[in-house]
Amino acid sequence: MTTRCCLVVATLLAALLSVSASLEFGFYNKTCPSAETIVQQTVAAAFTNNSGVAPALLRMHFHDCFVRGCDGSVLIDSTANNKAEKDSIPNSPSLRFFDVVDRAKASLEARCPGVVSCADILAFAARDSVVLTGGLGYKVPSGRRDGRISNATQALNELPPPFFNATQLVDNFASKNLSLEDMVVLSGAHTIGVSHCSSFAGINNTGDRLYNFSGSSDGSICPSNSGRFFPNTTTFMDLITPAKFDNKYYVGLTNNLGLFESDAALLTNATMKALVDSFVRSEATWKTKFAKSMLKMGQIEVLTGTQGEIRRNCRVINPANAAADVVLARQPGSSGSTGVATS
Numbered sequence: 001m002t003t004r005c006c007l008v009v010a011t012l013l014a015a016l017l018s019v020s021a022s023l024e025f026g027f028y029n030k031t032c033p034s035a036e037t038i039v040q041q042t043v044a045a046a047f048t049n050n051s052g053v054a055p056a057l058l059r060m061h062f063h064d065c066f067v068r069g070c071d072g073s074v075l076i077d078s079t080a081n082n083k084a085e086k087d088s089i090p091n092s093p094s095l096r097f098f099d100v101v102d103r104a105k106a107s108l109e110a111r112c113p114g115v116v117s118c119a120d121i122l123a124f125a126a127r128d129s130v131v132l133t134g135g136l137g138y139k140v141p142s143g144r145r146d147g148r149i150s151n152a153t154q155a156l157n158e159l160p161p162p163f164f165n166a167t168q169l170v171d172n173f174a175s176k177n178l179s180l181e182d183m184v185v186l187s188g189a190h191t192i193g194v195s196h197c198s199s200f201a202g203i204n205n206t207g208d209r210l211y212n213f214s215g216s217s218d219g220s221i222c223p224s225n226s227g228r229f230f231p232n233t234t235t236f237m238d239l240i241t242p243a244k245f246d247n248k249y250y251v252g253l254t255n256n257l258g259l260f261e262s263d264a265a266l267l268t269n270a271t272m273k274a275l276v277d278s279f280v281r282s283e284a285t286w287k288t289k290f291a292k293s294m295l296k297m298g299q300i301e302v303l304t305g306t307q308g309e310i311r312r313n314c315r316v317i318n319p320a321n322a323a324a325d326v327v328l329a330r331q332p333g334s335s336g337s338t339g340v341a342t343s
């Protein structure tokens with residue numbers, strides 16, 4: 001009776017907070033009370049050193065969640081037998097600052113070994129990055145577990161490329177149960193960070209969005225043939241306030257400063273354009289909606305309970321024995337031969 005009552009209450013609460021039944025706020029309260037503080041301090045220290053850390057970690061969480069769910073699979077290194085997500089075209093060479101995640105993980109392993117997942121580190125770090133650049137803070141439900149598969153082809157297939165039009169973007173986000181509004185709201189993340197020239201100019205500047213910016217991160221522009229000859233040259237995405245988590249991305253958009261076709265596409269559909277205009281008018285509205293959409297994105301296909309594992313090193317899946325140990329520890333009576341973790 002008591003159990004049933006609590007279940008009902010818990011389900012109602014989860015529905016109210018739109019948190020999936022399996023993730024919890026403060027999941028590490030007892031097992032690693034300093035988990036979120038350790039991640040925040042690591043990210044803040046790295047950000048002080050290099051402000052590019054914030055956009056990098058925000059994008060890393062997005063790219064994690066859209067491929068096999070938020071399971072830390074984007075962090076796994078390729079091996080001789082496996083090309084991992086991070087070595088796919090959408091992620092390489094543009095994803096950066098994996099070492100910051102490594103540092104957070106090392107601190108966590110020192111404090112509470114084998115407890116905090118790499119997937120949760122990314123979810124916390126993305127939130128911390130938003131706050132560090134001036135966005136609104138929000139509580140991150142946790143308890144995600146780490147996947148054991150990372151597949152470069154899936155990253156290429158699942159992540160939206162910068163040449164997608166409005167319909168394609170909506171369809172891509174819908175496949176992750178995210179709405180048109182979530183898509184427009186989350187695109188506002190392009191208010192911070194950089195793009196490689198090659199991402200929009202095309203390898204030989206054959207792309208139709210050839211810009212001659214004067215506001216890039218190193219004072220240079222994306223010159224002719226920049227994709228081919230200057231593969232590492234980048235430009236800010238929000239030229240107005242490139243390091244601030246404000247609504248200037250939308251202001252720039254409406255002044256035709258959208259960098260990607262996917263950015264400019266938000267003006268091609270009346271519903272999207274109305275959202276963009278409303279965010280130009282009210283930064284506060286966008287910031288609140290951004291936090292809500294991040295909460296949704298952070299719950300895509302999460303592994304929980306005994307699924308997956310808690311990776312010891314975010315770059316390497318645990319050895320098979322270690323995964324079995326975890327299952328055996330949870331089921332003292334079971335025999336070793338069946339104690340293999342799935343997915």
Ligand code: HEM
Nearest residue numbers: 055056059062094160161162186189193194195196199262
């Ligand atoms: C709507 C579809 C989206 C497309 C097509 C897209 C595409 C891109 C591309 C091509 C880049 C530049 C990568 C490079 O060349 O360095 C980029 C950067 C970035 N994206 Fe997106 N993106 C999308 C949505 C999102 C979402 C949902 C988020 C986060 C919530 C996000 C956050 C970022 C950030 C922060 C950067 C800058 C990264 C850095 O400075 O290291 N993007 N995006």
Ligand SMILES: *[C@@H]1O[C@H](CO)[C@@H](O)[C@H](O)[C@H]1NC(C)=O
Nearest residue numbers: 023024025026027028029030
């Ligand atoms: C952890 O503590 C916070 C703050 O007291 C509370 O809101 C949250 O529900 C707790 N979570 C769990 C899983 O104990």
Ligand SMILES: *[C@@H]1O[C@H](CO)[C@@H](O)[C@H](O)[C@H]1NC(C)=O
Nearest residue numbers: 045046047049050099100103
């Ligand atoms: C600070 O930045 C330098 C150069 O970008 C890098 O070598 C170093 O590891 C960074 N230190 C920290 C604590 O992030």
Ligand SMILES: *[C@@H]1O[C@H](CO)[C@@H](O)[C@H](O)[C@H]1NC(C)=O
Nearest residue numbers: 082083150151152153154157
């Ligand atoms: C990677 O994903 C692709 C697309 O889903 C699939 O065809 C391929 O078999 C996968 N590779 C491995 C090694 O599982």
Ligand SMILES: *[C@@H]1O[C@H](CO)[C@@H](O)[C@H](O)[C@H]1NC(C)=O
Nearest residue numbers: 164165166167168169268269
């Ligand atoms: C978007 O691209 C798809 C695929 O190329 C195409 O079928 C569709 O007509 C385009 N939609 C718009 C609104 O341009």
Ligand SMILES: *[C@@H]1O[C@H](CO)[C@@H](O)[C@H](O)[C@H]1NC(C)=O
Nearest residue numbers: 069175176177299300301302
């Ligand atoms: C989307 O929601 C449906 C129905 O609840 C669910 O079956 C599916 O797994 C979800 N997909 C993702 C990517 O979360």
Ligand SMILES: *[C@@H]1O[C@H](CO)[C@@H](O)[C@H](O)[C@H]1NC(C)=O
Nearest residue numbers: 202203204205206207225228
């Ligand atoms: C880019 O230009 C070079 C030199 O003209 C040419 O060899 C190469 O095939 C071109 N690549 C693409 C993708 O167009």
Ligand SMILES: *[C@@H]1O[C@H](CO)[C@@H](O)[C@H](O)[C@H]1NC(C)=O
Nearest residue numbers: 210211212213221222223224
């Ligand atoms: C870009 O700017 C450079 C230098 O100002 C100029 O030589 C070049 O023609 C411009 N390219 C385009 C496509 O406008």
Ligand SMILES: *[C@@H]1O[C@H](CO)[C@@H](O)[C@H](O)[C@H]1NC(C)=O
Nearest residue numbers: 093227228229230231232233
């Ligand atoms: C671009 O960066 C990569 C990785 O740091 C480096 O190996 C490569 O030499 C760089 N290329 C150029 C042309 O600077």
Ligand SMILES: *[C@@H]1O[C@H](CO)[C@@H](O)[C@H](O)[C@H]1NC(C)=O
Nearest residue numbers: 166167170180269270271272
């Ligand atoms: C905007 O895009 C959505 C999703 O593709 C579509 O359902 C809607 O009809 C479009 N609205 C307009 C006014 O074109």
